[in-house]
Amino acid sequence: MSRQVxxxxxSVGLATGLYGVSFGAIGSAAGxxxxxxxxxxxxxxxxxxxxxxxGIVAAGGAPITAISSAWLMGVxxxxxxxxxxxxxxxxxxxxxxxxxxxxxESNAVSAAQEGLRDQKLGFWLTGxxxxxxxxxxxxxxxxxxxxxxxxxxxxxxxxxxxxFLGLLWPRLRNNLALAGIGALVALVAIxxxxxxxxxxxxxxxxxxxxxxxN
Amino acid sequence: xxxxxxxxxxxxxSWKILGFLIPDRLIGERGRLIAERMTVSLLAALVxxxxxxxxxxxxxxARAASLVVAGALLAMRxxxxxxxxxxxxxxxxxxxxxx
Numbered sequence: 001m002s003r004q005v006x007x008x009x010x011s012v013g014l015a016t017g018l019y020g021v022s023f024g025a026i027g028s029a030a031g032x033x034x035x036x037x038x039x040x041x042x043x044x045x046x047x048x049x050x051x052x053x054x055g056i057v058a059a060g061g062a063p064i065t066a067i068s069s070a071w072l073m074g075v076x077x078x079x080x081x082x083x084x085x086x087x088x089x090x091x092x093x094x095x096x097x098x099x100x101x102x103x104x105e106s107n108a109v110s111a112a113q114e115g116l117r118d119q120k121l122g123f124w125l126t127g128x129x130x131x132x133x134x135x136x137x138x139x140x141x142x143x144x145x146x147x148x149x150x151x152x153x154x155x156x157x158x159x160x161x162x163x164f165l166g167l168l169w170p171r172l173r174n175n176l177a178l179a180g181i182g183a184l185v186a187l188v189a190i191x192x193x194x195x196x197x198x199x200x201x202x203x204x205x206x207x208x209x210x211x212x213x214n
Numbered sequence: 215x216x217x218x219x220x221x222x223x224x225x226x227x228s229w230k231i232l233g234f235l236i237p238d239r240l241i242g243e244r245g246r247l248i249a250e251r252m253t254v255s256l257l258a259a260l261v262x263x264x265x266x267x268x269x270x271x272x273x274x275x276a277r278a279a280s281l282v283v284a285g286a287l288l289a290m291r292x293x294x295x296x297x298x299x300x301x302x303x304x305x306x307x308x309x310x311x312x313x
Contacts, residue, residue, distance in 0.1 A: 014295055036216055071226060099230040099233070152309060155276070161284070163301065168258055
């Protein structure tokens with residue numbers, strides 16, 4: 001089974017590389033400068049938070065607004081941490097590193113595996129692969145973003161949507177009702193609530209006794 | 215700007231490390247089940263957000279076509295990386311056609 005984990009992890013890393021280019025380009029266009037854009041990918045390392053931060057800066061928002069938006073978008077990582085801690089139980093520096101690599105992708109690949117060993121492997125490999133590809137792509141996008149043209153023209157936003165669906169897919173069969181309710185709650189909340197809130201409301205769905213295993 | 219980036223990164227990291235600092239015995243079986251369920255409901259929400267929203271608006275555009283094709287390919291057990299590439303190709307193609 002491990003070979004399948006390795007290929008999934010590398011694929012997920014490559015895929016995030018696709019939109020890492022767009023993050024670098026957007027950050028650069030927002031006037032952040034290459035060092036700040038790179039620092040975001042290296043230190044913050046959380047796509048949704050990074051895009052939120054850059055979006056506020058591009059719109060001329062205050063630093064505190066940029067910081068709090070990035071922070072709000074990161075809440076879900078603590079839920080992933082809860083799950084991952086019981087699976088990989090890292091100690092000391094490994095725990096700090098594991099926390100840094102805790103993102104949608106690494107948690108999702110880990111959660112899609114059967115045995116404990118593959119769940120651990122899936123987390124570390126995906127976290128590592130995404131870190132390398134995401135940062136390389138960010139640098140590329142930040143340096144040469146305007147040469148690539150718009151994110152939309154390359155369909156990179158479509159790639160990102162497909163990527164999340166691909167991460168959800170292995171979990172869908174046993175949790176169809178739960179996924180459907182989470183999706184519906186997000187759709188209703190998108191036009192009604194500020195950025196970051198729709199995802200939080202979807203997290204609340206998981207706490208309620210609805211959409212149980214079927 | 216660099217210091218703002220560092221502060222924001224620490225703020226995001228605080229969530230990440232929080233999950234790892236809560237002792238396992240405090241979470242229990244029920245907590246673990248909820249964490250598993252959250253993975254599913256959050257990913258489902260992210261698909262909607264990435265596929266059907268811009269800023270705070272619901273939109274139906276080329277990305278919807280990407281999701282339909284991606285779903286069909288996943289059902290056919292096509293490897294992940296090709297699904298993602300198809301997502302890009304379909305959105306780019308649909309826009310070329312002016313959809």
